Amino acid sequence: MTESAQRRLARRIAGEVALSDDPGATLRKWRTDFDVSQTVLADELGVSSSVVSDYESGRRENPGIAVVQRFVDGLLAIDAERGGAHIRQYARVVSAGFESDIVLDLREYSQAIPLERFYEAAGATELVPGGADHVNGHTVINSIEAITRLSSEEFYRLYGESTDRALVFTEVTRGESPLVALRVLTPTPNAVVLHGIDPENVWEHAPALAKRDGFSLAASTKPVDELLADLRMLP
Known part of the structure; x- marks a missing residue:
């Protein structure tokens, strides 16, 4: 830095x-x-x-x-x-062109991580399987700030260096906005985690949209500080 x-x-x-x-x-x-x-x-x-x-x-x-x-x-x-x-971590977010209140963490891994291992670190429960079994990085995003402040071009930069990654959306109430926003992105991420919401409270149409677009969908209620700390332990 x-x-x-x-x-x-x-x-x-x-x-x-x-x-x-x-x-x-x-x-x-x-x-x-x-x-x-x-x-x-x-x-x-x-x-x-x-x-x-x-x-x-x-x-x-x-x-x-x-x-x-x-x-x-x-x-x-x-x-x-x-x-x-x-x-x-802050340098990565800044270099990607984001404020740290929008992107809480943005990392590329030194090697591909099995999706199951990523979900374990995120405390996430998979709702819909996707077409990939690994991720090469993750981005943790404040969903409200991202959706209200980012343009479609800026939204795409959430992928960092690889689209084979997991996008974790915090401040989620049901999941409509992140799932709808992801419909305009091509290609889609390997996995999406809706954070702060129990699986049974996820928007009823979210699993169908995830399945249609081919990415794994999961939900997590792990405290955000613990989630960030555990994700940063991934290689």
Whole structure:
């Protein structure tokens, strides 16, 4: 990741905290997104863990720009020391031309992954089998943001480097919008996961559309943070 891109991530986090109605909760969200404990972050910043806790809970006054900058720099430094997995994930999303509130994760695998293994990591239940038994990558998408903000050309870029992938749509209530949106894409993905919905609550026409277009359809209610963490463990 280039230095300018890393600073772009730093500006994004800092800006989100500054504009938040609850800066402490936003600080906590980014810390947990980076899988950093309060103790580890406090050690990096040279303060006690109670200081981090007080800012996140709102027991201290809203953090100023200097505090936010230290917090952001600390998160990025810890991630870099750990190999930079979260920084690279953000870089992949940015390089594909998306904001990270639209695309939560975009990865290409080093080798093809059996679809069954992918579903196990995603905590997904297959509703309709597709024509492929593997995926070469995945994209996790906020369905509401994607459908309301992306053009058809931008929607196609969700495929990343390979169309032999799984598209995971979060914030799903029934699944109509993602399934209808996918009808305009050629070729179709190998698999689609509707996240946040029990299998029995999936739109009744979704299985038929998936079967017609030839992709596997699944549903998952696994907490999104756990889903992202487990998917990032795939090779």
